[in-house]
Amino acid sequence: MRLLTHNMLSSNIKGVTNGFPLRIEVEKVVEKEVDLNMDFLRNMFAKIEWKALVEASRTMGYSELPDDAESSMLDSDEFLRKFHHALLELHLEEGALVCPETGRKFPVNKGIPNMLLHEDEV
Template identity: 75%
Template sequence: MRLLTHNMLSCNVKGVTNGFPLIIQADKVLEKPAELNHDFLRNMFYKVDWKALVDAAKSMGYSELPESAEASMLESLDFLNRFHHALMELHLEEGALICPETGRKFPVDKGIPNMLLHEDEV
């Protein structure tokens, strides 16, 4: 699971109002090189929650993202490289995603988050 996907997930348990971002429990992190695409990154920049990405990257052991970001930074190749690495190359292979409100754990097994709910959570 890439951090781009983490950025799109929130707790789906019934009644939870503040289920984003999910806290990452990183038991195993993989780095898989991916081709950098400027247009794609520019596009995604406006869709991701930056703070959630910064915190997620930190919990995966990567602290090279600036705390805040603005569109003008997209002109910097250095910034794009870091953004790309955090968003597309870091994979949570084993661990869990934890709801910030309830502490409900969603396991991540072989890179696939399990967001299935129990009957009493729907």
């Protein structure tokens, strides 16, 4: 799972109101190189929850993103490369996503989070 996916996903347990962002527990991170698409990054920047991305990438061992970012930074190639790397090249391969409100763990195996709920969570 890439951090772009993580950035849009909330805990889906019934009754949880602050389910975003899911905390990440890392057992294994994989990096896969992809081509940088500048227009895509510009578009995504407006949609991304920046703080959640910064925190998630740090948990995954990548601490190059600045705490705050604004759209003027998209003119910098260096910034774009870092943003691109954090958003699209880091994969959580093994670990868990943790509901920030209840602490419930959603396991991640082979890169796939299991967000299925138990009967009493629906």
